[in-house]
Amino acid sequence: MPGAEGTWATSYHAPVFVDEVVRVLAGARRVLDGTLGGGGHAAALLARGGSVDAVDRDPDAVASASARLAGAAAAGRFRAYAGNFAQLDAVAPLRDIHYDGVLLDLGLSSHQIDATDRGFSFRPGARLDMRMEGPGSPQRDATEWLADATETELADAFRSYGDEPRSARLAREVVRRRAREPFTTSDDLVRAIRGALGARTGPGDFARLFQAVRIAVNDELGALATALPELRDRLHPGGHFVVISYHSGEDRLVKDAFREWSRSCTCPPRQPRCTCGGRALGALEHRRPLVPGPDEVLRNPRARSAKLRTWRRAA
Ligand SMILES: C[S@@+](CC[C@H](N)C(=O)[O-])C[C@H]1O[C@@H](n2cnc3c(N)ncnc32)[C@H](O)[C@@H]1O
Incomplete structure:
Protein backbone atom coordinates (compact mmCIF):
# COMPACT_ATOMS: atom_id res chain seq x y z
CA MET A 1 0.00 0.00 0.00
CA GLN A 112 -4.23 -7.78 15.24
CA ILE A 113 -3.51 -11.31 14.03
CA ASP A 114 0.20 -10.58 13.60
CA ALA A 115 0.74 -8.80 16.95
CA THR A 116 1.81 -11.55 19.36
CA ASP A 117 1.05 -9.41 22.44
CA ARG A 118 -2.65 -9.27 21.49
CA GLY A 119 -2.93 -13.03 22.04
CA PHE A 120 -5.16 -13.83 19.05
CA SER A 121 -2.77 -16.31 17.50
CA PHE A 122 -1.60 -19.72 18.64
CA ARG A 123 2.08 -18.79 18.31
CA PRO A 124 3.95 -20.42 21.23
CA GLY A 125 4.19 -18.40 24.42
CA ALA A 126 1.57 -15.77 23.48
CA ARG A 127 -0.48 -14.51 26.43
CA LEU A 128 -4.16 -15.33 25.91
CA ASP A 129 -5.69 -11.86 25.79
CA MET A 130 -7.86 -11.57 22.65
CA ARG A 131 -9.68 -8.36 23.64
CA MET A 132 -10.41 -6.28 20.56
CA GLU A 133 -10.22 -3.15 22.73
CA GLY A 134 -6.61 -4.09 23.53
CA PRO A 135 -4.67 -5.14 26.62
CA GLY A 136 -5.44 -1.86 28.46
CA SER A 137 -9.17 -2.48 28.32
CA PRO A 138 -11.24 -3.14 31.47
CA GLN A 139 -13.07 -5.93 29.62
CA ARG A 140 -12.51 -9.55 30.63
CA ASP A 141 -9.79 -11.26 28.60
CA ALA A 142 -9.50 -14.82 27.28
CA THR A 143 -7.77 -16.11 30.42
CA GLU A 144 -10.73 -14.88 32.49
CA TRP A 145 -13.28 -16.28 30.06
CA LEU A 146 -11.55 -19.68 30.10
CA ALA A 147 -11.50 -19.57 33.91
CA ASP A 148 -15.13 -18.49 34.40
CA ALA A 149 -17.21 -19.98 31.57
CA THR A 150 -19.31 -22.99 32.56
CA GLU A 151 -18.66 -26.31 30.86
CA THR A 152 -21.86 -25.78 28.83
CA GLU A 153 -20.78 -22.29 27.74
CA LEU A 154 -17.38 -23.62 26.69
CA ALA A 155 -18.96 -26.46 24.70
CA ASP A 156 -21.45 -24.08 23.04
CA ALA A 157 -18.66 -21.74 21.96
CA PHE A 158 -16.45 -24.53 20.59
CA ARG A 159 -19.40 -25.96 18.66
CA SER A 160 -21.13 -22.78 17.43
CA TYR A 161 -18.11 -20.56 16.79
CA GLY A 162 -15.48 -23.23 16.10
CA ASP A 163 -17.59 -25.87 14.27
CA GLU A 164 -16.12 -28.48 16.62
CA PRO A 165 -18.05 -31.78 16.62
CA ARG A 166 -16.29 -32.95 19.81
CA SER A 167 -17.03 -29.69 21.64
CA ALA A 168 -18.29 -31.38 24.85
CA ARG A 169 -15.09 -33.37 25.14
CA LEU A 170 -12.92 -30.28 24.66
CA ALA A 171 -14.98 -28.33 27.21
CA ARG A 172 -14.52 -31.14 29.73
CA GLU A 173 -10.76 -31.10 29.13
CA VAL A 174 -10.58 -27.33 29.69
CA VAL A 175 -12.51 -27.68 32.96
CA ARG A 176 -10.24 -30.55 34.09
CA ARG A 177 -7.05 -28.66 33.29
CA ARG A 178 -8.11 -25.30 34.74
CA ALA A 179 -8.85 -26.97 38.09
CA ARG A 180 -5.12 -27.76 38.29
CA GLU A 181 -3.72 -24.53 36.81
CA PRO A 182 -5.28 -21.49 35.12
CA PHE A 183 -4.88 -21.00 31.38
CA THR A 184 -2.50 -18.11 30.71
CA THR A 185 -0.78 -18.68 27.36
CA SER A 186 -1.52 -20.04 23.89
CA ASP A 187 0.41 -23.18 24.88
CA ASP A 188 -2.16 -24.00 27.60
CA LEU A 189 -5.02 -23.87 25.09
CA VAL A 190 -3.07 -25.80 22.43
CA ARG A 191 -2.29 -28.52 25.02
CA ALA A 192 -5.97 -28.77 25.98
CA ILE A 193 -6.99 -29.07 22.32
CA ARG A 194 -4.38 -31.78 21.75
CA GLY A 195 -5.38 -33.51 25.01
CA ALA A 196 -9.05 -33.64 24.03
CA LEU A 197 -8.91 -34.08 20.26
CA GLY A 198 -5.70 -36.06 19.80
CA ALA A 199 -2.07 -35.43 18.94
CA ARG A 200 -2.88 -35.22 15.24
CA THR A 201 -4.65 -31.90 15.62
CA GLY A 202 -2.82 -29.17 13.76
CA PRO A 203 -2.75 -25.48 12.89
CA GLY A 204 -6.19 -25.59 11.19
CA ASP A 205 -7.80 -26.91 14.39
CA PHE A 206 -5.95 -24.42 16.59
CA ALA A 207 -6.99 -21.52 14.33
CA ARG A 208 -10.63 -22.64 14.39
CA LEU A 209 -10.77 -23.11 18.16
CA PHE A 210 -8.79 -19.97 19.03
CA GLN A 211 -11.29 -18.15 16.81
CA ALA A 212 -14.13 -19.66 18.87
CA VAL A 213 -12.63 -18.29 22.09
CA ARG A 214 -12.08 -14.87 20.48
CA ILE A 215 -15.67 -14.65 19.25
CA ALA A 216 -16.94 -15.53 22.74
CA VAL A 217 -14.57 -13.15 24.57
CA ASN A 218 -15.65 -10.22 22.38
CA ASP A 219 -19.32 -11.25 22.08
CA GLU A 220 -18.90 -10.65 18.34
C1 LIG B 1 -11.07 -6.99 8.99
S1 LIG B 1 -10.61 -5.64 9.97
C2 LIG B 1 -11.08 -4.27 9.01
C3 LIG B 1 -10.07 -3.94 7.96
C4 LIG B 1 -10.39 -2.66 7.23
N1 LIG B 1 -11.62 -2.77 6.46
C5 LIG B 1 -9.25 -2.24 6.32
O1 LIG B 1 -9.49 -2.03 5.12
O2 LIG B 1 -8.12 -2.11 6.81
C6 LIG B 1 -11.83 -5.65 11.21
C7 LIG B 1 -11.72 -4.52 12.23
O3 LIG B 1 -12.99 -4.40 12.86
C8 LIG B 1 -12.82 -4.12 14.21
N2 LIG B 1 -14.05 -4.54 14.86
C9 LIG B 1 -14.55 -5.80 15.00
N3 LIG B 1 -15.72 -5.77 15.64
C10 LIG B 1 -16.01 -4.46 15.88
C11 LIG B 1 -17.10 -3.79 16.52
N4 LIG B 1 -18.12 -4.46 17.05
N5 LIG B 1 -17.06 -2.43 16.56
C12 LIG B 1 -16.02 -1.74 16.03
N6 LIG B 1 -14.94 -2.33 15.45
C13 LIG B 1 -14.95 -3.68 15.38
C14 LIG B 1 -11.58 -4.88 14.61
O4 LIG B 1 -10.98 -4.30 15.76
C15 LIG B 1 -10.71 -4.75 13.35
O5 LIG B 1 -9.84 -3.66 13.44
Whole structure:
Protein backbone atom coordinates (compact mmCIF):
# COMPACT_ATOMS: atom_id res chain seq x y z
CA MET A 1 0.00 0.00 0.00
CA PRO A 2 1.78 3.23 -1.05
CA GLY A 3 2.19 5.95 1.53
CA ALA A 4 1.52 3.65 4.48
CA GLU A 5 2.91 5.03 7.71
CA GLY A 6 3.63 3.76 11.20
CA THR A 7 4.22 0.36 12.65
CA TRP A 8 1.26 -1.12 10.83
CA ALA A 9 2.85 -0.50 7.45
CA THR A 10 4.39 -3.94 7.27
CA SER A 11 1.07 -5.69 7.90
CA TYR A 12 -1.18 -3.92 5.39
CA HIS A 13 -2.95 -6.35 3.10
CA ALA A 14 -5.13 -5.31 0.22
CA PRO A 15 -8.59 -4.68 1.69
CA VAL A 16 -10.93 -7.56 0.92
CA PHE A 17 -13.41 -6.92 -1.95
CA VAL A 18 -12.16 -3.34 -2.24
CA ASP A 19 -13.31 -2.88 -5.86
CA GLU A 20 -16.78 -4.17 -5.07
CA VAL A 21 -17.09 -2.00 -1.95
CA VAL A 22 -16.06 1.10 -3.91
CA ARG A 23 -18.46 0.19 -6.73
CA VAL A 24 -21.48 -0.30 -4.46
CA LEU A 25 -20.70 2.88 -2.50
CA ALA A 26 -19.69 4.93 -5.56
CA GLY A 27 -22.53 7.44 -5.20
CA ALA A 28 -22.40 7.63 -1.39
CA ARG A 29 -21.32 11.09 -0.24
CA ARG A 30 -21.07 10.24 3.45
CA VAL A 31 -20.06 6.72 4.52
CA LEU A 32 -19.78 5.10 7.94
CA ASP A 33 -16.92 2.58 8.16
CA GLY A 34 -17.80 0.62 11.31
CA THR A 35 -14.61 -1.48 11.21
CA LEU A 36 -11.79 0.92 10.33
CA GLY A 37 -8.89 -1.53 10.94
CA GLY A 38 -5.85 -0.44 8.93
CA GLY A 39 -7.97 2.07 6.99
CA GLY A 40 -7.67 0.29 3.64
CA HIS A 41 -11.35 0.49 2.68
CA ALA A 42 -11.60 4.01 4.11
CA ALA A 43 -8.61 5.11 1.98
CA ALA A 44 -10.17 3.63 -1.18
CA LEU A 45 -13.53 5.27 -0.41
CA LEU A 46 -11.90 8.64 0.27
CA ALA A 47 -9.96 8.37 -3.00
CA ARG A 48 -13.25 8.48 -4.91
CA GLY A 49 -14.40 11.64 -3.06
CA GLY A 50 -16.96 12.14 -0.31
CA SER A 51 -16.36 11.74 3.39
CA VAL A 52 -15.90 8.85 5.80
CA ASP A 53 -16.74 8.64 9.51
CA ALA A 54 -15.18 5.59 11.15
CA VAL A 55 -15.07 3.63 14.38
CA ASP A 56 -13.08 0.65 15.59
CA ARG A 57 -13.12 -1.18 18.91
CA ASP A 58 -9.33 -1.11 18.82
CA PRO A 59 -7.84 2.28 19.80
CA ASP A 60 -4.50 1.29 18.18
CA ALA A 61 -6.29 0.81 14.84
CA VAL A 62 -7.92 4.23 15.16
CA ALA A 63 -4.58 5.92 15.94
CA SER A 64 -2.75 4.20 13.12
CA ALA A 65 -5.42 4.68 10.45
CA SER A 66 -5.88 8.31 11.53
CA ALA A 67 -2.16 8.91 10.93
CA ARG A 68 -2.45 7.25 7.55
CA LEU A 69 -5.48 9.34 6.58
CA ALA A 70 -4.35 12.62 8.20
CA GLY A 71 -4.62 14.50 4.90
CA ALA A 72 -8.29 13.65 4.49
CA ALA A 73 -8.90 14.45 8.17
CA ALA A 74 -7.27 17.88 7.74
CA ALA A 75 -9.57 18.48 4.76
CA GLY A 76 -12.59 17.67 6.98
CA ARG A 77 -13.39 14.49 5.02
CA PHE A 78 -12.38 11.86 7.57
CA ARG A 79 -12.83 11.39 11.31
CA ALA A 80 -12.31 8.29 13.40
CA TYR A 81 -13.14 7.29 16.96
CA ALA A 82 -12.56 4.35 19.25
CA GLY A 83 -15.94 2.68 19.66
CA ASN A 84 -18.09 -0.34 19.05
CA PHE A 85 -20.33 -0.26 15.96
CA ALA A 86 -23.02 -1.81 18.19
CA GLN A 87 -22.96 1.29 20.42
CA LEU A 88 -22.67 4.07 17.89
CA ASP A 89 -24.82 6.39 19.99
CA ALA A 90 -22.07 6.29 22.63
CA VAL A 91 -19.75 8.04 20.14
CA ALA A 92 -21.05 11.57 20.76
CA PRO A 93 -19.86 13.25 17.50
CA LEU A 94 -21.62 10.56 15.43
CA ARG A 95 -24.92 10.61 17.31
CA ASP A 96 -27.94 11.20 15.06
CA ILE A 97 -25.88 11.33 11.86
CA HIS A 98 -27.28 9.52 8.84
CA TYR A 99 -25.27 7.99 6.03
CA ASP A 100 -25.48 7.17 2.33
CA GLY A 101 -23.49 3.99 2.96
CA VAL A 102 -22.48 1.77 5.89
CA LEU A 103 -19.61 -0.72 5.67
CA LEU A 104 -18.75 -3.53 8.09
CA ASP A 105 -15.67 -5.65 7.34
CA LEU A 106 -15.93 -7.99 10.31
CA GLY A 107 -13.42 -9.99 12.31
CA LEU A 108 -9.79 -9.14 12.91
CA SER A 109 -7.30 -7.00 11.02
CA SER A 110 -4.02 -8.47 9.80
CA HIS A 111 -2.24 -6.33 12.35
CA GLN A 112 -4.23 -7.78 15.24
CA ILE A 113 -3.51 -11.31 14.03
CA ASP A 114 0.20 -10.58 13.60
CA ALA A 115 0.74 -8.80 16.95
CA THR A 116 1.81 -11.55 19.36
CA ASP A 117 1.05 -9.41 22.44
CA ARG A 118 -2.65 -9.27 21.49
CA GLY A 119 -2.93 -13.03 22.04
CA PHE A 120 -5.16 -13.83 19.05
CA SER A 121 -2.77 -16.31 17.50
CA PHE A 122 -1.60 -19.72 18.64
CA ARG A 123 2.08 -18.79 18.31
CA PRO A 124 3.95 -20.42 21.23
CA GLY A 125 4.19 -18.40 24.42
CA ALA A 126 1.57 -15.77 23.48
CA ARG A 127 -0.48 -14.51 26.43
CA LEU A 128 -4.16 -15.33 25.91
CA ASP A 129 -5.69 -11.86 25.79
CA MET A 130 -7.86 -11.57 22.65
CA ARG A 131 -9.68 -8.36 23.64
CA MET A 132 -10.41 -6.28 20.56
CA GLU A 133 -10.22 -3.15 22.73
CA GLY A 134 -6.61 -4.09 23.53
CA PRO A 135 -4.67 -5.14 26.62
CA GLY A 136 -5.44 -1.86 28.46
CA SER A 137 -9.17 -2.48 28.32
CA PRO A 138 -11.24 -3.14 31.47
CA GLN A 139 -13.07 -5.93 29.62
CA ARG A 140 -12.51 -9.55 30.63
CA ASP A 141 -9.79 -11.26 28.60
CA ALA A 142 -9.50 -14.82 27.28
CA THR A 143 -7.77 -16.11 30.42
CA GLU A 144 -10.73 -14.88 32.49
CA TRP A 145 -13.28 -16.28 30.06
CA LEU A 146 -11.55 -19.68 30.10
CA ALA A 147 -11.50 -19.57 33.91
CA ASP A 148 -15.13 -18.49 34.40
CA ALA A 149 -17.21 -19.98 31.57
CA THR A 150 -19.31 -22.99 32.56
CA GLU A 151 -18.66 -26.31 30.86
CA THR A 152 -21.86 -25.78 28.83
CA GLU A 153 -20.78 -22.29 27.74
CA LEU A 154 -17.38 -23.62 26.69
CA ALA A 155 -18.96 -26.46 24.70
CA ASP A 156 -21.45 -24.08 23.04
CA ALA A 157 -18.66 -21.74 21.96
CA PHE A 158 -16.45 -24.53 20.59
CA ARG A 159 -19.40 -25.96 18.66
CA SER A 160 -21.13 -22.78 17.43
CA TYR A 161 -18.11 -20.56 16.79
CA GLY A 162 -15.48 -23.23 16.10
CA ASP A 163 -17.59 -25.87 14.27
CA GLU A 164 -16.12 -28.48 16.62
CA PRO A 165 -18.05 -31.78 16.62
CA ARG A 166 -16.29 -32.95 19.81
CA SER A 167 -17.03 -29.69 21.64
CA ALA A 168 -18.29 -31.38 24.85
CA ARG A 169 -15.09 -33.37 25.14
CA LEU A 170 -12.92 -30.28 24.66
CA ALA A 171 -14.98 -28.33 27.21
CA ARG A 172 -14.52 -31.14 29.73
CA GLU A 173 -10.76 -31.10 29.13
CA VAL A 174 -10.58 -27.33 29.69
CA VAL A 175 -12.51 -27.68 32.96
CA ARG A 176 -10.24 -30.55 34.09
CA ARG A 177 -7.05 -28.66 33.29
CA ARG A 178 -8.11 -25.30 34.74
CA ALA A 179 -8.85 -26.97 38.09
CA ARG A 180 -5.12 -27.76 38.29
CA GLU A 181 -3.72 -24.53 36.81
CA PRO A 182 -5.28 -21.49 35.12
CA PHE A 183 -4.88 -21.00 31.38
CA THR A 184 -2.50 -18.11 30.71
CA THR A 185 -0.78 -18.68 27.36
CA SER A 186 -1.52 -20.04 23.89
CA ASP A 187 0.41 -23.18 24.88
CA ASP A 188 -2.16 -24.00 27.60
CA LEU A 189 -5.02 -23.87 25.09
CA VAL A 190 -3.07 -25.80 22.43
CA ARG A 191 -2.29 -28.52 25.02
CA ALA A 192 -5.97 -28.77 25.98
CA ILE A 193 -6.99 -29.07 22.32
CA ARG A 194 -4.38 -31.78 21.75
CA GLY A 195 -5.38 -33.51 25.01
CA ALA A 196 -9.05 -33.64 24.03
CA LEU A 197 -8.91 -34.08 20.26
CA GLY A 198 -5.70 -36.06 19.80
CA ALA A 199 -2.07 -35.43 18.94
CA ARG A 200 -2.88 -35.22 15.24
CA THR A 201 -4.65 -31.90 15.62
CA GLY A 202 -2.82 -29.17 13.76
CA PRO A 203 -2.75 -25.48 12.89
CA GLY A 204 -6.19 -25.59 11.19
CA ASP A 205 -7.80 -26.91 14.39
CA PHE A 206 -5.95 -24.42 16.59
CA ALA A 207 -6.99 -21.52 14.33
CA ARG A 208 -10.63 -22.64 14.39
CA LEU A 209 -10.77 -23.11 18.16
CA PHE A 210 -8.79 -19.97 19.03
CA GLN A 211 -11.29 -18.15 16.81
CA ALA A 212 -14.13 -19.66 18.87
CA VAL A 213 -12.63 -18.29 22.09
CA ARG A 214 -12.08 -14.87 20.48
CA ILE A 215 -15.67 -14.65 19.25
CA ALA A 216 -16.94 -15.53 22.74
CA VAL A 217 -14.57 -13.15 24.57
CA ASN A 218 -15.65 -10.22 22.38
CA ASP A 219 -19.32 -11.25 22.08
CA GLU A 220 -18.90 -10.65 18.34
CA LEU A 221 -22.20 -12.19 17.23
CA GLY A 222 -24.10 -10.33 19.96
CA ALA A 223 -22.55 -7.04 18.77
CA LEU A 224 -23.47 -7.78 15.16
CA ALA A 225 -27.07 -8.76 16.00
CA THR A 226 -27.55 -5.54 18.00
CA ALA A 227 -25.88 -3.38 15.37
CA LEU A 228 -27.64 -4.55 12.20
CA PRO A 229 -31.04 -2.85 12.76
CA GLU A 230 -29.43 0.20 14.39
CA LEU A 231 -27.06 0.78 11.49
CA ARG A 232 -29.89 0.15 8.99
CA ASP A 233 -31.77 3.00 10.66
CA ARG A 234 -28.72 5.25 10.21
CA LEU A 235 -29.07 4.95 6.41
CA HIS A 236 -30.70 7.67 4.35
CA PRO A 237 -33.40 6.44 1.93
CA GLY A 238 -31.58 4.75 -0.94
CA GLY A 239 -28.47 4.18 1.22
CA HIS A 240 -26.39 1.01 0.90
CA PHE A 241 -25.42 -1.47 3.65
CA VAL A 242 -22.34 -3.56 2.84
CA VAL A 243 -21.15 -6.38 5.12
CA ILE A 244 -18.12 -8.62 4.65
CA SER A 245 -18.08 -11.61 7.00
CA TYR A 246 -15.62 -14.43 7.57
CA HIS A 247 -17.58 -16.80 9.78
CA SER A 248 -20.75 -18.76 9.03
CA GLY A 249 -22.48 -17.48 12.18
CA GLU A 250 -21.88 -13.86 11.18
CA ASP A 251 -22.98 -14.49 7.61
CA ARG A 252 -26.19 -16.16 8.78
CA LEU A 253 -27.13 -13.13 10.90
CA VAL A 254 -26.51 -10.78 7.96
CA LYS A 255 -28.33 -13.01 5.45
CA ASP A 256 -31.39 -13.39 7.70
CA ALA A 257 -31.56 -9.67 8.53
CA PHE A 258 -31.20 -8.53 4.91
CA ARG A 259 -33.85 -11.05 3.78
CA GLU A 260 -36.24 -10.07 6.56
CA TRP A 261 -35.92 -6.36 5.73
CA SER A 262 -36.53 -7.10 2.05
CA ARG A 263 -39.88 -8.86 2.59
CA SER A 264 -42.83 -6.73 1.59
CA CYS A 265 -45.24 -8.60 3.84
CA THR A 266 -44.60 -9.03 7.55
CA CYS A 267 -47.74 -11.08 8.30
CA PRO A 268 -47.21 -14.50 9.94
CA PRO A 269 -46.34 -17.03 7.17
CA ARG A 270 -49.50 -19.15 7.79
CA GLN A 271 -51.90 -16.21 7.48
CA PRO A 272 -53.87 -16.75 4.23
CA ARG A 273 -54.22 -13.10 3.23
CA CYS A 274 -51.92 -10.13 3.77
CA THR A 275 -53.29 -7.66 6.28
CA CYS A 276 -50.17 -5.70 7.12
CA GLY A 277 -50.19 -3.57 3.96
CA GLY A 278 -46.44 -3.73 4.44
CA ARG A 279 -43.85 -2.16 2.25
CA ALA A 280 -40.36 -3.66 2.19
CA LEU A 281 -37.76 -1.61 4.05
CA GLY A 282 -35.39 -2.18 1.15
CA ALA A 283 -34.01 -4.78 -1.22
CA LEU A 284 -31.11 -7.17 -1.58
CA GLU A 285 -28.56 -5.93 -4.09
CA HIS A 286 -27.17 -9.42 -4.76
CA ARG A 287 -29.38 -12.44 -4.29
CA ARG A 288 -26.36 -14.56 -3.36
CA PRO A 289 -23.26 -13.43 -1.45
CA LEU A 290 -20.17 -12.54 -3.42
CA VAL A 291 -17.26 -14.85 -2.74
CA PRO A 292 -13.67 -14.11 -3.69
CA GLY A 293 -12.15 -15.26 -6.93
CA PRO A 294 -8.63 -16.71 -7.18
CA ASP A 295 -7.07 -13.26 -7.80
CA GLU A 296 -8.63 -11.84 -4.66
CA VAL A 297 -7.35 -14.80 -2.59
CA LEU A 298 -3.88 -14.41 -4.11
CA ARG A 299 -3.84 -10.70 -3.21
CA ASN A 300 -5.06 -11.40 0.29
CA PRO A 301 -5.19 -14.96 1.70
CA ARG A 302 -7.55 -13.71 4.49
CA ALA A 303 -10.21 -13.31 1.79
CA ARG A 304 -10.53 -17.10 1.47
CA SER A 305 -13.57 -17.38 3.73
CA ALA A 306 -15.03 -13.93 2.97
CA LYS A 307 -18.62 -13.33 1.90
CA LEU A 308 -19.95 -9.96 0.87
CA ARG A 309 -23.65 -9.09 1.12
CA THR A 310 -25.26 -5.79 0.22
CA TRP A 311 -28.70 -4.36 0.90
CA ARG A 312 -30.27 -1.07 -0.16
CA ARG A 313 -32.73 0.95 1.90
CA ALA A 314 -35.89 1.84 -0.02
CA ALA A 315 -35.71 5.30 -1.58
C1 LIG B 1 -11.07 -6.99 8.99
S1 LIG B 1 -10.61 -5.64 9.97
C2 LIG B 1 -11.08 -4.27 9.01
C3 LIG B 1 -10.07 -3.94 7.96
C4 LIG B 1 -10.39 -2.66 7.23
N1 LIG B 1 -11.62 -2.77 6.46
C5 LIG B 1 -9.25 -2.24 6.32
O1 LIG B 1 -9.49 -2.03 5.12
O2 LIG B 1 -8.12 -2.11 6.81
C6 LIG B 1 -11.83 -5.65 11.21
C7 LIG B 1 -11.72 -4.52 12.23
O3 LIG B 1 -12.99 -4.40 12.86
C8 LIG B 1 -12.82 -4.12 14.21
N2 LIG B 1 -14.05 -4.54 14.86
C9 LIG B 1 -14.55 -5.80 15.00
N3 LIG B 1 -15.72 -5.77 15.64
C10 LIG B 1 -16.01 -4.46 15.88
C11 LIG B 1 -17.10 -3.79 16.52
N4 LIG B 1 -18.12 -4.46 17.05
N5 LIG B 1 -17.06 -2.43 16.56
C12 LIG B 1 -16.02 -1.74 16.03
N6 LIG B 1 -14.94 -2.33 15.45
C13 LIG B 1 -14.95 -3.68 15.38
C14 LIG B 1 -11.58 -4.88 14.61
O4 LIG B 1 -10.98 -4.30 15.76
C15 LIG B 1 -10.71 -4.75 13.35
O5 LIG B 1 -9.84 -3.66 13.44
